Amino acid sequence: MRDCVAIAGIGETEFRPWGGITERSEFQLACEAILAACADAGLSPHQVDGFSSYANDRNDAPRLAAALGCRELRFSAMVWDGGGGGVCAAVAHAAHAIHAGAATCVVVVRALCQGQFGRFGRIGGRGPGSQAAAPGVPPGFAYALPMGLLSPAAMCALIVRRHMHEFGTTHRQMGHVAVAARAHAQRNPRAVMHGRPLTLEEHATARMIADPFRLHDCCLETDGACALILVPAGRAPDLRSRPVRILAAAEGGEGAWGASLYTHAAPAPPYPSANLAPVGRRLWEMAGCGPQDIDVAQIYENFTGMVLLALEDLGFCARGESGAFVENGRLAWPAGALPLNTAGGNLAEAYVHGLNLVLEGVRQMRGESTCQVRDAELCVVAGGPGVAPTSALVLGRG
Amino acid sequence: MPYLPAELPRLPPGRDDAPWWEALRRHQLLIQRCAACGAWRHPPAPLCAGCHATACRWDPVSGRGRVFSYTVVHHAVHPALAECVPYNVALVELPDAGAVRLVSNVLDVGPGELHVGLEVEVVFEDLDDVTLPRFRPVRLVSRPR
Numbered sequence: 121m122r123d124c125v126a127i128a129g130i131g132e133t134e135f136r137p138w139g140g141i142t143e144r145s146e147f148q149l150a151c152e153a154i155l156a157a158c159a160d161a162g163l164s165p166h167q168v169d170g171f172s173s174y175a176n177d178r179n180d181a182p183r184l185a186a187a188l189g190c191r192e193l194r195f196s197a198m199v200w201d202g203g204g205g206g207v208c209a210a211v212a213h214a215a216h217a218i219h220a221g222a223a224t225c226v227v228v229v230r231a232l233c234q235g236q237f238g239r240f241g242r243i244g245g246r247g248p249g250s251q252a253a254a255p256g257v258p259p260g261f262a263y264a265l266p267m268g269l270l271s272p273a274a275m276c277a278l279i280v281r282r283h284m285h286e287f288g289t290t291h292r293q294m295g296h297v298a299v300a301a302r303a304h305a306q307r308n309p310r311a312v313m314h315g316r317p318l319t320l321e322e323h324a325t326a327r328m329i330a331d332p333f334r335l336h337d338c339c340l341e342t343d344g345a346c347a348l349i350l351v352p353a354g355r356a357p358d359l360r361s362r363p364v365r366i367l368a369a370a371e372g373g374e375g376a377w378g379a380s381l382y383t384h385a386a387p388a389p390p391y392p393s394a395n396l397a398p399v400g401r402r403l404w405e406m407a408g409c410g411p412q413d414i415d416v417a418q419i420y421e422n423f424t425g426m427v428l429l430a431l432e433d434l435g436f437c438a439r440g441e442s443g444a445f446v447e448n449g450r451l452a453w454p455a456g457a458l459p460l461n462t463a464g465g466n467l468a469e470a471y472v473h474g475l476n477l478v479l480e481g482v483r484q485m486r487g488e489s490t491c492q493v494r495d496a497e498l499c500v501v502a503g504g505p506g507v508a509p510t511s512a513l514v515l516g517r518g
Numbered sequence: 519m520p521y522l523p524a525e526l527p528r529l530p531p532g533r534d535d536a537p538w539w540e541a542l543r544r545h546q547l548l549i550q551r552c553a554a555c556g557a558w559r560h561p562p563a564p565l566c567a568g569c570h571a572t573a574c575r576w577d578p579v580s581g582r583g584r585v586f587s588y589t590v591v592h593h594a595v596h597p598a599l600a601e602c603v604p605y606n607v608a609l610v611e612l613p614d615a616g617a618v619r620l621v622s623n624v625l626d627v628g629p630g631e632l633h634v635g636l637e638v639e640v641v642f643e644d645l646d647d648v649t650l651p652r653f654r655p656v657r658l659v660s661r662p663r
Contacts, residue, residue, distance in 0.1 A: 243596065245527040262529040263561055266650055267621050268522045269607045270595050277589035278609055285587070285634040328592040328604075376567070383561050384587070384609050384619055392587070 122406055125215040126356035126363035126518065129163065129349040130479045131156025135312050135470035138341035139235025146233035149345035150179040151187055154227050157347040162360025163225060168349070170195030170226035172214040174206030175473050179231055195223035199371070199511075201258065203272075204420050204466075204504030205395075207474040208511035212369035214350045224352065230475040231345035239341065243270045260379035272422055273338055274330040275381045276506050280425030281332060282392040287440035291332045293447060294424035295323040297460065298336045298467055300451040301421065305464030307490040312342050313468040337424040339466035346475040348482065356518070363518040364485040367498070368407035370399045371511035381507050389439075394426055394505030396433035399512050403500075404435065407514040411435045414514075415496035416459050416484050418477035419505075421466045426505040434502060434512065453491040462491035477501055478513065485517045521623050521652055522605060524645040525598035535562040537576050542649040545642040548576035549615040558616030581640030583610040583653065586619055588632050606632055610653050625654045 131153045133141075141149065158165045165188040171181035172195075181196030195217040199206030207230070214226035243265060269275060283289050302318035305311035318336060326335035356363030373395040380386040380395070390397060404410050411434060419434075421427050428442035436458065437445040451460035463469045463480040470476050481499040483489040496517065503511040531539040541548040550562045554571035565572045588608040594600045606627070609619045624632055625641060638653035 243527050259529065259532060259534070260561060262532075262535065264621050265527050265529065266522070266648070267607055267623055267652075268526065268591060268599060268602070268605055269621050270526075270599075271591075271593070273593070274589050274591050274607055278587045278607065281589055282587035282609075282634070328590075330593065331590040382621070384621060385561060388586075 121215060121219045121369065122367055122408070123365055124219045124353055125350050125366050126353045127348050127366065127482050127515070128351045128356050128359045128363055129157040129159070129161025129361055130347070130482050131158070131160055132346045132476065132479060133344050135310060135342050135344035135472070137312055139343065141233055141343035142235060146231045146236055147179050147183070149233060150184065150229050150231035150347070153231065153345035153347035154184070154188060154229055157227065157349045160361050161349050163349060165189065166191055167225050168227050169193060170214060170217055170223035172197045172210045172226055172228045173230060174199035174210040175203045175230070176201070177230065178237065179229065184229070195226060199509060202504065202507040202509050204422060204473040205507035205510035206371070207420065207478060207503040208369060208501055208513045209371035209503065209509055211348070211350070211366070211478060211513055212371050212511060215366050215369055218350055218352055226350045227347055228350065228475065229345070229347040230473050232472055233343045234341055235343060258379055258382070260383045264382040269382060271330065272381070273333050276423045276426050277330040277333050278384055279392045279429070279506055280423070283425070283429060284332065286392070287443065289425070289428060289443040292320065292324060293443035294337055294428060295320045296446040296451055297421060297424040297427045298323050300456070301461045301465045301467040304453055304462050304491045305468035308463045308469060311464040311469040312340055313464060332425065333423050336467070339422050340468070340471040342470040342472070344470050344472050346472045346479050348478060362486045364482045365516035365518055366513065367409070367516045368403045368514040369511070370402040370406065371509050372399055373508040373510050374398055377508040392429065394429035394433045395508055395510055396430050396502060396505055396512065399510060400434040403512045403514060409498060409514065411500070414458070414498050414500050416462060416493040416499045418461055418465065418481045418499065418501045420474040420477060420503050421461065422504050422506070424467070427460070430502050430505040434500065453493065459491065459493050462489050462493065474503055481513070481515045485515050520643050520645060521625055522602055523598045526596060528648070534564050538562050539648065541576065542642065542651055545649065547579055547581045547640050547651055549579050549612065549618060551575050551577050558618050560618040560620065579612055579615045582614070582656065583612045583620070583638050583640070585609070585624065585632065585634055585636040585638060586611040587634060588624070590632070608632065608653070610638055620651060623652050625652055627655060631655070
């Protein structure tokens with residue numbers, strides 16, 4: 121599939137803090153992002169013939185196709201569970217469909233209006249059997265919920281605390297992820313945290329959420345939508361915007377990872393990890409390059425510490441060495457060797473389940489980022505770490 | 519008073535894990551094993567991931583374990599937890615059951631006392647309709663033999 125499919129357009133709505141968009145429905149936001157992506161590509165929405173999403177999306181493909189007036193729906197897919205882990209897998213599925221000839225113009229879309237529907241993944245209800253009929257509540261939760269393990273923050277904290285024990289990783293090292301993202305957001309007027317810089321000291325003393333994670337270790341909660349459009353690589357040069365190459369797409373994880381975000385039952389190793397190592401191996405093999413060739417990275421930050429584990433799994437540094445790897449400004453644009461999350465990412469731009477990270481990867485490969493890495497030719501994008509399936513992409517300048 | 523309120527959301531026992539919950543109700547910690555190859559597994563599953571046998575047995579274990587990882591939760595994400603924070607969640611590894619891990623809580627630990635490697639033993643907390651396995655530190659001095 122390498123280089124057979126291109127990203128022809130990207131679109132997004134405005135991003136606002138949690139509950140900030142009330143006058144339009146989440147479904148409308150999804151449509152608006154798709155219209156923007158179509159305009160960017162110079163394609164009519166009537167030509168879209170496939171939809172791909174993830175994370176138990178509410179905005180289903182048949183409804184989108186009807187709302188947009190698509191002539192024909194040829195392909196629809198959603199990644200199993202895994203929340204933001206599936207973001208790059210959603211792109212991969214769209215690309216596979218085009219590569220296989222099943223569709224010709226596939227949208228990847230994600231819209232989140234948590235003020236309209238409640239927080240993604242929030243476990244409600246009280247007492248025995250309260251979750252029996254709730255869709256999206258996997259059986260592994262049976263052993264987590266009564267023990268007070270209800271939030272992704274606490275779940276990932278268990279993984280990261282073990283990493284700290286084994287390798288001496290520190291909370292301050294995690295701060296470099298948060299501070300770099302916030303600094304990048306200061307140049308991005310679309311970012312929710314634009315105008316609100318962050319220091320390592322503020323990161324270290326913010327209120328505790330789930331030890332070791334404090335407030336700024338945790339992703340934002342926002343409203344907004346993102347979309348991108350994939351077409352066959354041969355068709356992309358005729359379109360309006362500079363195409364971005366998909367050099368590799370991989371998804372999945374360790375077979376034994378299962379529901380380890382709540383059960384923590386995976387063997388050690390790979391536990392504690394981001395569950396991205398198998399994805400990384402296949403990613404680099406398909407792309408024909410390695411981490412040393414990457415100019416800029418967009419790595420999903422559900423929580424800062426998980427980004428460190430993702431960097432290890434993807435081979436940017438050895439297992440256990442990510443803490444030292446991120447020190448000394450390595451992640452900070454423009455001087456750092458590996459500028460990370462250059463629009464601010466889930467920590468500082470918006471929380472659109474990481475699809476905003478894919479869009480930023482596309483902007484970097486077009487030369488349009490507000491923190492543009494000079495002469496950037498290769499960008500890695502990785503989906504939510506610690507879940508299964510997770511996923512990653514290598515994008516290339518067209 | 520239970521360590522965490524009974525109002526926390528729960529899933530009902532299913533066909534794959536009813537024996538686990540029934541044993542807890544009797545204050546027994548049983549861990550599932552493959553009847554063919556003897557491999558321990560938790561959470562319960564309907565077949566062995568190694569040899570694929572569906573026959574299983576439920577073996578008693580000592581209830582002694584050690585903390586594999588932990589977090590202290592300060593932010594209450596469920597209304598029932600508002601009065602409970604901060605509370606801990608610990609992964610307890612059971613060395614005599616193939617090092618399977620349980621998601622649980624460690625009772626009777628002071629601030630700073632909870633750490634990876636802490637030796638713990640099971641205690642059973644009875645709620646109205648379910649019994650939960652929680653742990654407390656093994657305090658050798660106070661345990662006459």
